Amino acid sequence: MLILGYDYSSGVWQLEGEAYIPSGTDATSVMQVFGGSSRATTIMLRVYSAKLTVYRSPTVLENVYNRWLKVNIHDVGASNVKVYIDGFQRYQGSGAGGNNHYFKFI
Template sequence: MVPKPILCVTLLSLIISLTTLSLVAADPTYGFTRLPLSNSNFQVQRPYDVPVSQRYSFSNGVHRFLVYSSDKPHMQGSATEPRTEIRITGYDYTSGVWQFEGYFYVPSGTTGTCIQQVFGGVSSATTSQSRVYGGSLTHYQSITLEQNIYNRWIRFNVIHDVGANNVKIYINGGNAPRYNGPGRGASTHYFKFGVYAQPGAASNYMESQWRDIKILRK
């Protein structure tokens, strides 16, 4: 017969192991390697006729982006909608499994704007867009990722497997992605975040804030 103290220790060890496995499984970054990231990797795109400081700031670890629906595009001659975004440089990719992680905050009233992109695709310019419509975060326009997002910090993870043409999006961790579906073809890809007005739907004023940005890969 096994002495009771040893049995208790064994059961406790098993419980701890199972709890650890559960926590690991709930973290979308498990198995990924975090890559070095600094301000030199952050290229700010904003309306071409205003200084960066009028549309973007970085203070106490928080990136703050704002844009107006009446703003100019980021380049003269561009037909795109107004934006203030960071384009992450130094980590463009054409293969592999890549991940973007960050925490975002969207103030009430902001709508009709894209706050995060996986750029590059065959059938369109992007493989993934996460947008804000009326207080909900959506994948493009069709799939709701999270409701009632206004005025709270939310953890956001997007995983792009180029070879499998697959995109997964996680909100506040969890075992199950809120989106798990096809991308839009292999191309040269990179990550962007901020605010990018969507045609016919954008509020006059759009804002998002981001912190704790990470790039990871397998």
């Protein structure tokens, strides 16, 4: 799902959504923030072998099959991305630059 009309270039933005990861899901994107300067995305959460990862690593959560996850956050001004899963921060890292961003939730 691409959320149209909410592109952004500054500030702190949050997408909160829930995703269900069925058994057998592999090499699949769950959530993305598009708009990096060195690559197409600032962050991508993917599922590999029952693990939720940022791109291919690091792993932010294990044993994700057959459960619902609430994910969300992007601070453009600080070039900072935080990933919260079910209310707990699981990852913090640098953004990927860029002037225009938008969320895509699968």
